[in-house]
Amino acid sequence: MKFLAYLVSGISLGSIYAIIALGYTMVYGIAKMMNFAHGDVIMVGGYISFIAANYWGLPTVVSIVIAMLVCTMLGIVIEGLAYRPLRSAPSLAVLITAIGVSYFLQNSALLIWGANPKAYTPVVSGTLRLFQGQLSISYVSMVTVAACIIIMIALTLFTSRTRMGKAMRACSEDKGAAQLMGINVNFTISLTFAIGSALAAVAGVLLCSFSPTLMPTTGSMPGIKAFTAAVFGGIGSIPGAFLGGILLGVIESLARGYISTQLSNSIVFAVLIIILLVRPAGLLGKNVQEKV
Amino acid sequence: MGPVNRKTLFKDSRSDLFTYLGVILAFIVITMLKNRGALNRSQSGLLVPICCYIVMAVSLNLTVGILGDLSLGHAGFMSVGAFTGIITSMSLIDIIPSAPIRLTIAIFVGAFFASIVGFLVGIPVLRLKGDYLAIVTLAFGEILKELITCLIVGFDSKGLHIIFNVSGSKTANDLNLLEGGRVIIKGAQGATGTKTIANFTAGFILVMITLVIVLNLIRSRHGRAIMAIRDNRIAAESVGIPLTKFKMIAFVTSTALAGAAGALFGLNYSNLAAAKFDFNTSILVLVFVVLGGLGNIWGSILATVVLYILPEALRGFASYRMLIYAIVLILVMLTTNNPVLKSLFSRWSFRGNKQESEGGSNG
Numbered sequence: 001m002k003f004l005a006y007l008v009s010g011i012s013l014g015s016i017y018a019i020i021a022l023g024y025t026m027v028y029g030i031a032k033m034m035n036f037a038h039g040d041v042i043m044v045g046g047y048i049s050f051i052a053a054n055y056w057g058l059p060t061v062v063s064i065v066i067a068m069l070v071c072t073m074l075g076i077v078i079e080g081l082a083y084r085p086l087r088s089a090p091s092l093a094v095l096i097t098a099i100g101v102s103y104f105l106q107n108s109a110l111l112i113w114g115a116n117p118k119a120y121t122p123v124v125s126g127t128l129r130l131f132q133g134q135l136s137i138s139y140v141s142m143v144t145v146a147a148c149i150i151i152m153i154a155l156t157l158f159t160s161r162t163r164m165g166k167a168m169r170a171c172s173e174d175k176g177a178a179q180l181m182g183i184n185v186n187f188t189i190s191l192t193f194a195i196g197s198a199l200a201a202v203a204g205v206l207l208c209s210f211s212p213t214l215m216p217t218t219g220s221m222p223g224i225k226a227f228t229a230a231v232f233g234g235i236g237s238i239p240g241a242f243l244g245g246i247l248l249g250v251i252e253s254l255a256r257g258y259i260s261t262q263l264s265n266s267i268v269f270a271v272l273i274i275i276l277l278v279r280p281a282g283l284l285g286k287n288v289q290e291k292v
Numbered sequence: 293m294g295p296v297n298r299k300t301l302f303k304d305s306r307s308d309l310f311t312y313l314g315v316i317l318a319f320i321v322i323t324m325l326k327n328r329g330a331l332n333r334s335q336s337g338l339l340v341p342i343c344c345y346i347v348m349a350v351s352l353n354l355t356v357g358i359l360g361d362l363s364l365g366h367a368g369f370m371s372v373g374a375f376t377g378i379i380t381s382m383s384l385i386d387i388i389p390s391a392p393i394r395l396t397i398a399i400f401v402g403a404f405f406a407s408i409v410g411f412l413v414g415i416p417v418l419r420l421k422g423d424y425l426a427i428v429t430l431a432f433g434e435i436l437k438e439l440i441t442c443l444i445v446g447f448d449s450k451g452l453h454i455i456f457n458v459s460g461s462k463t464a465n466d467l468n469l470l471e472g473g474r475v476i477i478k479g480a481q482g483a484t485g486t487k488t489i490a491n492f493t494a495g496f497i498l499v500m501i502t503l504v505i506v507l508n509l510i511r512s513r514h515g516r517a518i519m520a521i522r523d524n525r526i527a528a529e530s531v532g533i534p535l536t537k538f539k540m541i542a543f544v545t546s547t548a549l550a551g552a553a554g555a556l557f558g559l560n561y562s563n564l565a566a567a568k569f570d571f572n573t574s575i576l577v578l579v580f581v582v583l584g585g586l587g588n589i590w591g592s593i594l595a596t597v598v599l600y601i602l603p604e605a606l607r608g609f610a611s612y613r614m615l616i617y618a619i620v621l622i623l624v625m626l627t628t629n630n631p632v633l634k635s636l637f638s639r640w641s642f643r644g645n646k647q648e649s650e651g652g653s654n655g
Contacts, residue, residue: 034423082622089629092362096582099575100621107615224430224571231427260458262480266438269431276424277416 001134006257007250012141014249015148016210019203020226021233021241022155023196029172029236030192033091036098037078039223040105041197045071045204046214047113050120060123068201075197076190083193084186102220109216122209140209147202152242155195159238168192172236225252225265228272234285243283248272308507311590315503319496326492334604336492342600343495344370344557347502349580349592351549354506356578357587358515359542360522361418362426364574365433369547370554371569372409373402375440377555378483378564382476383447391489399498399555406551409436410544418539433574440566441480448473482565483558490560498556499593502549507589509545518542519587583624 020042027035045067052063082101086094124139159165170178171188179185207222208214225248233244248268255267275283322339325331348370355363377398388394413432420428444455446467453467457479464475477483509515517538520528529535558564584595602620606613627633 028423034426082626085626086629088631089625092356092582092586093625093629095362096579097622097625099579100618100625103614103618104622107618111611111615220571224434228427228431231424235423260442262442263438263458266435269435272431273416273428276420276428280420280424282424 001131002257004135006253008135008137008141010250010253011246012138012144012249013210013253014229014246015141015144016203016207016245017222017226017229017249018148018242018245019151019199019206020222021230021245022151022238023199023203024227025230025233025235025238025241026155026168026192027196028230030168031083031189033083033094034098034227035196036095036223037101037105038196038200039219039221039226040102040109041071041074041078041200041219042204042207042223043109043214043216043219044074044105045201046120046208046218047109047118048201049205050118050208050214053121064123064202064205067205068198071197071201071204072194075193075200078197079190079193084189106216106220113216115216118214120208120212120214122212123205124209140206144206144210147206148242148245151199151202152238155238164188164191225268228269231282232272232275234282237282237284237286240282240284247283304511307590308511311503311507311593312500314590315496315499315593319492323492338600338604339492340490340495340560341557342597343492343499344553344560345577345580345600346499346593346596347549347553347556348577349584349596350499350502350506350589351546351553352577353581353584353587353589353592354509354542354546354549356581357585357592358510358522359518359539359546361539361543362422362578363429363546364426364571364578365413365429365431365436366546366550366577367569367571367573368433368436369406369410369550370557370573371436371440371566373399373406373551373554374558374564374569375443375477375483375554375566376405376551377402378486378558379445379447379452379476380555381489381559382474382486383452385487392494395489395494395556395559398559399494399552402555402558403548403552406554407544407548410547410551411540413547414540414543418536418543430571430574433569433571437566437570440477440569441482443477444475444479445477446473446475480565480567482563482567484563486559486562486564488560488562490556495556498552502552503589505545505549509542510589514538514541579621583621 020038024035024038027033027038048070049063049067052058052066053060058066078101082097083094086097122138122140124143127136127138128142129136159168167178167183167188168191170181170183171185175185178188203222203226204219208218226245229244229248230241231244232248233240233242235241251271252264252268256264259267279285322331326336326339348366352363352366355361355366380401381394381398384394384397388397413429417425417428417432442457444457444462444464444467446453446464446469448470449472450470453469453473455462455466462479464478467473467475469475474485476486510519517528517533518541520531520533521535521538525535554569580596580599581592583599584591584593603613603617606616609616
């Protein structure tokens with residue numbers, strides 16, 4: 001029964017990682033950059049929904065929609081101002097800029113909302129008790145898992161079926177060729193950032209519902225872990241990010257329950273290292289042979 | 293190629309010479325200022341950390357700039373050096389009363405252990421490429437940090453006592469130290485009550501040693517092999533350069549220097565927690581390296597000094613300083629990578645692109 005409880009909490013934590021990782025992997029797939037600011041967009045999403053719900057007294061659903069809208073705008077602005085001018089720059093320059101954006105968001109949040117942690121009210125309250133109360137599953141975890149599955153399916157359909165999705169895949173293969181085929185590369189990349197950031201807002205709301213403290217640094221560690229999850233599943237692959245996220249969450253939860261709370265992150269990272277040694281492109285990643 | 297070779301060789305050694313001279317000059321000027329009392333407490337408190345971060349930046353430049361592999365876990369090796377250095381120094385405190393000798397031994401021990409960890413980490417890491425390699429170094433950095441957080445170490449007349457606190461329930465009392473023993477590392481609290489023996493002169497000497505090691509490595513046959521791997525892995529392999537060996541040489545050298553810097557850093561503070569050496573510290577050093585220019589040693593030194601002092605200089609702006617730092621970082625990246633400005637810079641630069649591309653091929 002204990003095992004089931006850990007498993008359930010792991011799956012719901014993993015679903016949050018998966019939603020963040022989906023955003024990461026889409027941006028990576030198309031822009032070929034590690035967007036370190038992604039974790040901080042999550043934090044912004046959390047704060048916006050917190051303010052909309054607690055200060056303005058708006059209903060939960062509306063506050064989530066507002067958070068998504070704000071984060072979408074934020075994603076487009078960040079891409080346009082900071083990343084677009086560096087499209088042809090070396091990848092390290094883009095990485096450092098992303099780190100700069102991450103510092104910028106964290107410190108802006110610190111100035112606007114202060115360093116004190118805010119107590120976030122979960123979007124859904126209550127728990128479902130099974131087996132005479134031996135196993136309790138919070139409704140938040142159920143919503144999280146459901147949201148994650150819906151998002152994953154929607155994204156897969158979007159990238160495989162729609163025109164825009166095809167344009168995205170084309171840009172991710174070869175930007176120059178895509179442009180020659182009449183695809184608006186800049187618009188496609190902006191759209192990818194918009195989708196990724198909207199997902200980050202959802203992830204922010206769910207993350208804060210899962211562990212209800214909200215600080216300017218709330219997003220960094222989940223951001224890093226979600227990136228790990230994306231690499232774990234094979235970066236650039238949507239089912240890979242989903243699988244990686246869930247696995248990472250379950251491993252973390254089980255490690256925390258059975259081995260050591262202090263070393264749970266280490267165990268997660270150790271598993272990642274072992275997986276990458278056996279499958280250097282991640283679980284579902286394609287191993288591209290390098291040509292001379 | 294003959295005359296060009298000699299010219300580039302001359303240019304390289306001239307720039308190395310300027311690097312050495314610049315560091316020595318800076319040391320003399322700062323020491324004079326310090327002796328005249330022109331530096332206040334907080335300013336002179338920055339000197340040792342700056343030296344440590346210079347060593348960190350130069351050694352990371354060896355991995356990122358010269359070997360061409362992005363490492364996001366450099367602070368992990370610094371923490372290995374820091375804590376082994378602290379343990380060494382605190383254990384030897386009765387046997388070797390002389391602080392400079394103890395500091396030297398601690399730095400060597402720190403470098404030694406960091407290089408062993410670097411070698412072990414390097415075996416899996418150096419088989420990977422690009423972003424995968426980066427994420428694995430990040431993972432190792434976090435693992436090292438958490439492992440050190442679990443350490444409880446004490447010393448008494450029977451020798452070292454080490455507990456690995458996996459469950460999180462043990463405390464320093466479980467060490468069962470004898471009378472007169474002292475606790476050196478207290479788990480998550482880190483090292484407490486360390487006798488601080490680091491000073492600016494030691495920092496300067498460490499920077500000079502680092503420069504001698506790194507610059508000589510880069511200009512040697514080994515260094516050219518390492519740069520050949522960076523420029524084209526497949527071509528380097530096909531002319532018979534053993535990839536693993538040379539990658540390992542660069543990586544282990546880099547981690548050993550990080551360990552030495554860590555030992556000096558650790559012995560500069562009486563209290564130091566492992567959480568100090570997290571991902572953000574690795575990123576901080578990476579920022580120094582990238583802004584200073586990849587593969588450019590004196591650039592790393594300059595960037596470290598400027599960027600380390602900048603947040604302190606902005607202290608007047610209080611809470612806005614990190615925001616300003618972030619904006620400066622973004623703007624610098626945007627302007628230095630702007631194609632229009634870049635062509636302007638290369639026209640002004642006395643070291644044009646032509647020599648740059650031939651710099652690595654003299655052999």
